[in-house]
Amino acid sequence: MYLRPPESPAAGKRSLLGLIPGRSAVVWVFAFSVSVNLLLLVVPLYSIEVFDRVISSGSVETLVGLTMIAAAALGFSAAFDVLRSRLLSRFAVGFERCVAPIVLEGTIVDAASRGDGGTHDLVKVRELRTFLSSGTVTTLIDAPFLPAFILVLFFLHVWYGAIALVGTAILLVMGIISRWIARVETAEASGAALRTQAALDGIVRHASLVRAMGWTLGAVREFMRLNDQALSPVVRASERVYAIGAAARMVRMILQIAAIGAGAWLVLQNEVLSGSLIASSLLVARTLQPMESLISAWRALASAQEAWTQVQAVAVPVLARKRKTLLPVPSGRLVVERVAYRPAGAKRPILAGINFECRPSQIVVVIGPTGAGKSTLLRLLAALELPSSGTIRLDHAALHNWDADQLGRFVGYLPQDVQLVGGTVAEAIAGFDERARDEDITAAAMLAQAHDMILSLQSGYQTEIGRDGNKLSGGQRQRIGLARAFYGDRKLLLLDEPNANLDPDGEEALCSAALQVRARGATLVIVTHRPRLLTIADAVLLLRDGMQLAFGPPSKVLPLRPSAVTPLSKPADAPREVESRVHRAGGASR
Structure with a gap:
């Protein structure tokens, strides 16, 4: 069965800028x-x-006419503003609506590179x-019009133009200094801010452990220490940029006074x-x-430039990715051919x-x-990591060739x-499946032997699970995680120690569910350090x-x-006997 999805909005595009809608609005912004x-x-x-003219002529009608024209012009100016x-606000919203899905997709695809404690894309x-x-x-946008105003001042008199030109040069130098200070201090604060955020996330996520171990005051002190390290460069940058901004205001006022003084001198000289x-003036x-x-906005400009660089880096893999042809529904045949995996830097x-072959x-x-390396193997089989060498195939197709x-x-x-x-609970089982049906959710729960347990909860399938299921x-x-794995038409089940927290x-319910899934035609690869699942295994993969x-x-x-005893004589061997043999065979955790 082939289900061809709609073309991605990024299909065939190479530039993130080329995807942003409403670019015609930018033309109108410049026109306004x-x-x-x-x-x-x-x-x-x-x-x-x-x-x-008016004062010398004493014409009240001229004054009224000029005033009305000026007021109308300023009214139009305010309307255009x-x-x-x-237009800018709507363009910004359109920008976020267009870019956010691409960035989120890039974050999901390459979550490992984002790191812990970093600012989310x-x-x-x-x-x-x-x-x-x-x-x-x-x-x-208004900055490019400065030369036009300077030319008007030169038209009035060369002294006026010279004053404006000198003032612009002085403020430009002050702006460059402000930008340099903002960039240096922001770079220094960035690393400290990431460490602070990582520490805060860890404290909040493990708040119960922190409290139980009596680490509350220590955690607060550690957070405040890291927070002070992050705030210090920000405060220094703010103080210095504000000082430069105050000096810039002083320069502008002095130049206005200079323009008035020069004008008075020129009037006296006729x-x-x-x-x-x-x-x-x-x-x-x-x-x-x-x-x-x-000058005061350099920090905002530097932050925007840094944000755009990060957003572009995240979007590149999504924009460069080509659409893959959808393949037929697999039968569940899994082939692992000479696979090796070494993380970067290891x-x-x-x-x-x-x-091996399943x-x-x-x-x-x-x-x-x-x-x-058992858990790492499962991540490779789930296509969450790419093998450094070798190939993993599902129904003859390498995993990287699947959509x-x-x-x-x-x-x-x-x-x-x-x-x-x-x-x-229902949302946790169905995930983000927009076509989820209640009967499919309950069927998955029944298959995982979790249906009765879920009904025993306060609100059944509508029970709120809390963050990461902490309730x-x-x-x-x-059990709910197992039901999620069984949800839908799964042909390959990858279970990493699914009985770790089970009585x-x-x-027994897990073994029964695994047998039912196998009877439906699915292939199961299960990592375990407990012996019960060995009694239903068709094959065992031993790693060391x-x-x-x-x-x-x-x-x-x-x-x-060498330390193993005689093999299991039949699947019904007692769990205690199996456990003894597995432990002696090195069948511990990952």
Whole structure:
């Protein structure tokens, strides 16, 4: 059965900028900016006309007419400014709606590279959205109009233009210094902020343990120490940038005074008319105001640049990924061919020389001592990691050739640390399946022998599980996690110590569920350190130090260890006898 999904919005695109909608709005923003800045020239022109024509002529009608024209022009300027702000706000929202899904997908695909305690990529998207709708952007848009105002000042008199030009140069130097300070201090604070966030996450996540061990005061002191390290450079940067901003305001005011003084001197020398006095002061202030604002905005600009760099890096794998052809529903045949895995920077591989095959409707139990690589093997089989060498195939197709979402619909994965996602039990079982039906959810729960346990909860399937299922016991989380793995038409079940938190009755229910799943045609690969699951195994994979020691029927694999006793004579051997043999064979935890 082939189900072709709709084309991704990123299909065929290489640039994140090319995906952002509403780019025509940017054109209108610049058009409105031109109008706003041109209409602001009305005030100095009005001053010139009033002082040079109205006062000398004494014409009240001219004064009224000029005032009405100036008021109308300023009204249009305010309207255009509002429209510009609304367009920027809507463009920012459209930006977030377009970029956020791509960034979230990139985070999910490459979650390991994000690291612990780091700022989430979507937080950076929101920072960019806030920046795009802020006044800093309008200041940046207004900055290119500075030469036009300087030219007008030169037209009035060369002294006015020179004052504005010198002031712009001074403020530009001060802005560069402000940007350098902001960048240096922000870089210093970034690492400390990440450490602080990681410590806070750990304290909050393990609050019960911290309280039980009497570490509350120590945890608070450690957090405050790290927080002080993060705040110190931020405070220093804020103080220095504010000092430069105050100096910039002083420079602007001095230059305005200089323009008035120069204008007065020029009037006395009969080189200009008296109206240019006020006009030059207003134009100098309008020319230097964006430069002054940018000095205080350098930190916002630096943060936005850093956020955009991070967002682009996350989006690159998603934009570069090509669509994969959907494959037929697999039968569950799993082939592992000479697989090795060594993480980046590791001195030795975690797995090497893994080579086995699972037929459809087969139960394979993986055993081995701690550190043998059992959990890593399951992550490779779930396509969560790529082998350093070798190939893993599901029905002749290498896992990397499967569409990730399609493969996920056929693979049920239960990690050793059961992680439940969702607000209620039903949501935790169905996950984010938009087509989930109640009968499918209850069927999965019944198959996992969890239905009665769920009904015993306060609100049954609508019981809130809390963050990561912290309102449930370990055994309850294990049962619900198993039901989630069974949910849907799974052809390959990967279970990492599914009986770790189960009592004997729970283990019996697990074995019964595994047999039912196998009868439905699914293949199961189960990691365990407890013997009960060996009684239902069709094959056993024995690992040690990342190497495959043996693979085959339990009766042939267990005796291969020098310390092993005679193999199991039949699947019904008592759990205590099996446990003794497994422990002597090295069948401990991962």
